[in-house]
Amino acid sequence: MQRRHFLQLSSIAASAGSFGSVFVAIPAAAANWRQFEVTTFVDLSEKTAQSKVWIPVPAAELPGYQRTVDVSFSAPGATKAELFAVPGTDVRMIAVQWADAASAHTVEVKSRIAVLDRATDLGAAGTARKLPAAQLRPYLQPTSLAPLDGIVKETADKIQAEAGKPQDAIGKARAIYDWMVANCTRDGSVAGCGTGDVRYTLTSGNLSGKCADLNGLFTALSRASGVPARDVYGVRVDDSVHGFKSLGKSGDISKAQHCRAEFYADGYGWIPVDPADVAKVALEEQPGGLPKDAPKVRAARAMLFGGWEGNWMAYNTAADVRLPGAGKAVGFFMYPQGETAQGRLDSLDPAHFTYRITSTKLG
CATH class of the missing domain: 3.10.620.30 (C8orf32 fold)
Incomplete structure (x- = not known):
């Protein structure tokens, strides 16, 4: 199993090593901040030796209304799994690939954020x-x-x-x-x-x-x-x-x-x-x-x-995003993306992709 933790997305990790995960509390004075844990779970039923998944994670910080507190992920069986930042943009993602068709093809990403109403x-x-x-x-x-x-x-x-x-x-x-x-x-x-x-x-x-x-x-x-x-x-x-x-x-x-x-x-x-x-x-x-x-x-x-x-989490503001290892850019990156040896998966069809995103309010 590979597992990575990132403190406020302050570093980009390669596929080796690990970092402790600490939930950074929002100051008590900031009573209007809402805190959430958002979990994305991907389970590729179509397992191939060339499978890849790209999962968006929240922007590191959007001043005045969103703070990313922690991002962690687990990708058992993956050949490579890392937090990847697209150069020159605010796009961040968990990029995962598999080389063994017999291995587990699952990824779980947890993002903890704090958000605020804007006016x-x-x-x-x-x-x-x-x-x-x-x-x-x-x-x-x-x-x-x-x-x-x-x-x-x-x-x-x-x-x-x-x-x-x-x-x-x-x-x-x-x-x-x-x-x-x-x-x-x-x-x-x-x-x-x-x-x-x-x-x-x-x-x-x-x-x-x-x-x-x-x-x-x-x-x-x-x-x-x-x-x-x-x-x-x-x-x-x-x-x-x-x-x-x-x-x-x-x-x-x-x-x-x-x-x-x-x-x-x-x-x-x-x-x-x-x-x-x-x-x-x-x-x-x-x-x-x-x-x-x-x-x-x-x-x-x-x-x-x-x-x-402030009941919404921002991923990024980028257009024409190039996913690492993918053949062509996507117009925008708001959904999990994936592909297998048979081609690109339908990101708008979570039931057949298969992925599930859940949100839990923390305070």
């Missing part, structure tokens, strides 16, 4: 330190799923023109958010969190999808408007304490992955938004759905421009 006071003067242009430049670039030319740029320009061409980042982002809330809907039939293919969403004639589609659209339209923005990929870990039945999940969270978004404004830093969850409340908060002017939808709309509830 940005956009009515107050911003005092956050300004980030250098070089640090923000990647968040103004196109990706494989989100080009910034053609229909994306045309749509962004139309939105800004209809809003009176606001000059500041918050005004531009607000125009995009309001346009999306008015025009986009959630499609419950879409597999997983959607593909995140922005050009397809805009050319399909049907502005709908799930979180990777809709929040991905927000990010692309923001970038095309000159506003640094990024998707943040993660998973819901608890029920909502703010009265939204549709915006939480506890216990078995194998299908609770959720992509959020952020945009950057001088003086405020990264500002959280989630137009996809406004659409989710409209569709799922009660049987038959709710109109967009319903009190609960309006409450979600107000909360989710500048705020997120």
Whole structure:
């Protein structure tokens, strides 16, 4: 058996050696922090001598709202198992491979985190330190799923023109958010969190999808408007304490992955938004759905421009992620990924992959 423990993800371990695992307590004064243990268990029933699995783990730290306290894992029978960080990104994963088809093909990963609600006071003067242009430049670039030319740029320009061409980042982002809330809907039939293919969403004639589609659209339209923005990929870990039945999940969270978004404004830093969850409340908060002017939808709309509830764990903010030892990049890394000698496994089908993710509240 191989077992590794990492203290606040402070080091990258090779496949030999071990480290003690210590749960670092959150200070008592930080009473609003919620603490969780998230366990991902993978059991490959299709055992081959070329099997590989890549499991996302939470970002080391997202200042002000998420702390990774500890990550540990066990991979009995594996030839190699390590915590791997993708250079130049905030992506971290447990990468496992097997060479013996007769060995156990299981992996268990435990992540302990603390999370906090976010709320940005956009009515107050911003005092956050300004980030250098070089640090923000990647968040103004196109990706494989989100080009910034053609229909994306045309749509962004139309939105800004209809809003009176606001000059500041918050005004531009607000125009995009309001346009999306008015025009986009959630499609419950879409597999997983959607593909995140922005050009397809805009050319399909049907502005709908799930979180990777809709929040991905927000990010692309923001970038095309000159506003640094990024998707943040993660998973819901608890029920909502703010009265939204549709915006939480506890216990078995194998299908609770959720992509959020952020945009950057001088003086405020990264500002959280989630137009996809406004659409989710409209569709799922009660049987038959709710109109967009319903009190609960309006409450979600107000909360989710500048705020997120801390019942969610972030993995990373990266696009076009290259998995070590894999043939091609994935557009985003939010699900366990795997492949055998027969090819890539379906990450959106945990029942047949097979994997299970659970969340336990610690305090």
